[in-house]
Amino acid sequence: MNMRMLTPERLRLEAGFPLRVQPGQAGVSLAAEIDALRSIVNHSLERDGAILFSGFTPEGVEGFQRFAASFGHPLLNYEFGSTPRSQVDGKGVYTSTEYPAHRSIPLHNEQAYTTEWPMRIFFYCAKAAVSGGETPIADSRRVFQRISPALRKRFEEKRLMYVRNYGNGLDLTWQQVFNTDRHSDVEDYCRSRGIQCDWNEDGDLRTRQLVQGVAQHPRTRDWVWFNQAHLFHLSNLDEEMQEILLDTVGEEGLPRNVYYGDGSPLEADALAEIRGVLSECEVVFPWQTGDVLMLDNMLTAHSRKPFSGERKVVVAMAEGVSGNTLHTLS
Missing domain, CATH: 3.60.130.10 (Clavaminate synthase-like)
Structure with a gap:
């Protein structure tokens, strides 16, 4: 038309x-x-x-x-x-x-x-x-196309596992994230969405969720780069903050981190490639x-x-x- x-x-x-x-x-x-x-x-x-x-x-x-x-x-x-x-x-x-x-x-x-x-x-x-204060954008179809085929394949086949620890003054509390004070509400929410949730003896929460690394738009059928691996990964923080967190809570206690779906670590060169492509595609x-x-x-x-x-x-x-x-x- x-x-x-x-x-x-x-x-x-x-x-x-x-x-x-x-x-x-x-x-x-x-x-x-x-x-x-x-x-x-x-x-x-x-x-x-x-x-x-x-x-x-x-x-x-x-x-x-x-x-x-x-x-x-x-x-x-x-x-x-x-x-x-x-x-x-x-x-x-x-x-x-x-x-x-x-x-x-x-x-x-x-x-x-x-x-x-x-x-x-x-x-x-x-x-x-x-x-300042602009809201830059990027075409996720273009990002997908510019990511190397080998990396796209890994993200599609392995998928991603996001791990989150809530509270401790390091990140959002679980009450903020789930908009509730009830453990049972959190457990129901997680169960219905395939999110693994575990409470420790102090009442703190950890979640793990296996999700997509790439996705296909349901109407246009375009494939898009669709994840937040580069944002959730520990390497998104400056080196000083990385050291402080690892010394304080260890890798298992990090407020947020991301792995391949099988639990294996994301490669440094993969994250560098993703960030480089995103930078190339940014429009301000x-x-x-x-x-x-x-x-x-x-x-x-x-x-x-x-x-x-x-x-x-x-x-x-x-x-x-x-x-x-x-x-x-x-």
Whole structure:
């Protein structure tokens, strides 16, 4: 279908990654053009992987929540998270990862460390930073293609085992991750998702989960690089922090780590290759206050640059998918 048939003259499309959608005149809100914007998303998101809605009149967090919820899927709760987030005004809207401003967050696909993830993820820039604070993206199809065939094969066949130890002041507590204070709730959640969970005598929790290293998009059928091995692996930390953690809790007690599915260690050169390819595929664009970025989470990875000054970017997620069966969850 010709995009000109879908796009009113009052909207402007700029090809690229991300695809940029802008109003043709000032004072136009996302809500006012929602029908046309849904048509653009339905036609373009799974082709382009990322759409940036820029230049529309900011409508605040509540307006963003309504926009994100208007595409036919209820917004998801942030469950089994790996980073600290706080819910903000508006159901299903959370702060972006609460991480020190001077640190960067590597490229990753949301919740690719487990077997359930959102197919769509939305970011709203409520306030752009004075400097930095961009949300770079990368085409996960391109990343997959650039990873060497031998490494792709290892990740596909061996899969990955993520190991997490909660609390001890080193990472999120299990109460934060599972949104409960009850051991039985945690055990039920883990049992239903094939997560091995063990409590030690101090009441602390360790989980292990065997998950995918690569994945196939259920609709486009594209193969994508889909994991967080480079982020969970101990080598993601600086050398001083690695030494401190190993001396303090040992490898078994690390807050998080990742292995091949058979328990064998990931090779240093494999992790270096992954990080190198991600760096090559990174695309950076500046935020403007009021911008909304919509991603197909399987097709596009995202990250965060360091920043100075106040920055407020919030997130919503929708259309939960199970990697075990790749069916849409109700």
